[in-house]
Amino acid sequence: xxxxxxxxxxxxxxxxxxxxxxxxxxxxxxxxxxxxxxxxxxxxxxxxxxxxxxxxxxxxxxxxxxxxxxxxxxxxxxxxxxxxxxxxxxxxxxxxxxxxxxxxxxxxxxxxxxxxxxxxxxxxxxxxxxxxxxxxxxxxxxxxxxxxxxxxxxxxxxxxxxxxxxxxxxxxxxxxxxxxxxxxxxxxxxxxxxxxxxxxxxxxxxxxxxxxxxxxxxxxxxxxxxxxxxxxxxxxxxxxxxxxxxxxxxxxxxxxxxxxxxxxxxxxxxxxxxxxxxxxxxxxxxxxxxxxxxxxxxxxxxxxxxxxxxxxxxxxxxxxxxxxxxxxxxxxxxxxxxxxxxxxxxxxxxxxxxxxxxxxxxxxxxxxxxxxx
Ligand SMILES: *Cc1c(COP(=O)(O)O)cnc(C)c1O
Numbered sequence: 001x002x003x004x005x006x007x008x009x010x011x012x013x014x015x016x017x018x019x020x021x022x023x024x025x026x027x028x029x030x031x032x033x034x035x036x037x038x039x040x041x042x043x044x045x046x047x048x049x050x051x052x053x054x055x056x057x058x059x060x061x062x063x064x065x066x067x068x069x070x071x072x073x074x075x076x077x078x079x080x081x082x083x084x085x086x087x088x089x090x091x092x093x094x095x096x097x098x099x100x101x102x103x104x105x106x107x108x109x110x111x112x113x114x115x116x117x118x119x120x121x122x123x124x125x126x127x128x129x130x131x132x133x134x135x136x137x138x139x140x141x142x143x144x145x146x147x148x149x150x151x152x153x154x155x156x157x158x159x160x161x162x163x164x165x166x167x168x169x170x171x172x173x174x175x176x177x178x179x180x181x182x183x184x185x186x187x188x189x190x191x192x193x194x195x196x197x198x199x200x201x202x203x204x205x206x207x208x209x210x211x212x213x214x215x216x217x218x219x220x221x222x223x224x225x226x227x228x229x230x231x232x233x234x235x236x237x238x239x240x241x242x243x244x245x246x247x248x249x250x251x252x253x254x255x256x257x258x259x260x261x262x263x264x265x266x267x268x269x270x271x272x273x274x275x276x277x278x279x280x281x282x283x284x285x286x287x288x289x290x291x292x293x294x295x296x297x298x299x300x301x302x303x304x305x306x307x308x309x310x311x312x313x314x315x316x317x318x319x320x321x322x323x324x325x326x327x328x329x330x331x332x333x334x335x336x337x338x339x340x341x342x343x344x345x346x347x348x349x350x351x352x353x354x355x356x357x358x359x360x361x362x363x364x365x366x367x368x369x370x371x372x373x
Pocket of ligand 1: 035204205207222225231
């Protein structure tokens with residue numbers, strides 16, 4: 001079978017290794033909810049979920065109901081949390097039928113789900129989303145008491161925990177995050193005061209898990225660390241992570257170009273001296289941000305070389321003047337390791353002004369993934 005010339009390769013073993021590394025900083029009884037939303041940050045949701053469940057993830061978290069249903073259809077049996085909850089009666093029905101755990105940001109969807117659960121004679125575990133400062137989904141933390149009471153009144157529901165999200169745990173200044181942790185602890189007290197079981201509560205994303213032991217509580221929800229990424233270039237993880245994603249392409253042609261020659265659309269780059277330009281087989285249709293034009297780098301023969309001119313739909317030019325012996329058919333790596341050198345998600349993201357999360361999602365969306373063991 002012909003392999004597509006540009007391959008996003010995912011190493012299953014790296015995901016499993018990263019989960020073990022995260023576990024190494026946790027108390028043995030702390031549960032891990034592995035976040036596999038957005039196609040596992042582009043790494044392929046079903047194979048990633050299976051690898052992480054096999055490596056001992058206690059739960060999985062997805063953003064949307066449809067992702068949870070896809071995992072169930074693929075035979076994934078472990079508890080699945082639906083972070084963005086549900087809105088409609090049919091979504092509520094699907095949650096009950098497939099045994100998913102929705103995160104509810106307000107009482108309305110809770111009462112809808114309650115009706116669907118009781119109609120089927122079931123009790124459904126739910127999580128209550130509390131906003132402690134993220135300013136996104138959830139009930140304000142000072143309204144926790146009323147929210148918990150409304151949900152506790154639903155006989156078809158089994159509230160099992162509060163869930164909140166940290167907005168700034170990757171920043172050097174700890175003040176805001178410490179405030180979020182305090183507000184979450186107060187919300188937990190309130191919920192327990194109402195007689196709610198809060199054992200499955202969680203607050204810590206990847207940055208919170210590494211940087212704030214007091215945010216780990218009984219359960220953590222790491223995402224980016226599982227894929228070998230860092231939550232931010234400002235935060236160097238204290239554990240040994242293996243990046244799981246590599247994007248490889250090929251050199252299609254090597255050209256010796258005279259001084260003063262334009263390269264690619266719009267002539268945004270002109271050679272200053274005689275230059276050797278390699279034409280590479282990947283472009284923005286492979287998920288490379290076009291903003292890497294004239295900014296990014298690629299690895300060829302184990303060396304970092306600069307991208308020249310605009311990235312095209314299927315092609316990118318790189319300056320290999322300093323690298324002897326480059327030939328058509330040679331491998332170019334846009335993300336990942338080649339020989340001794342690595343281009344990390346943060347390297348690529350930093351060159352084009354975004355975060356590694358977006359790079360992983362974009363490369364993973366192109367659908368030419370190979371899963372390696
Ligand atoms: C995405 C997400 C996470 C994981 O975040 P990372 O920074 O990748 O660790 C955890 N919790 C919620 C609610 C999320 O949306």
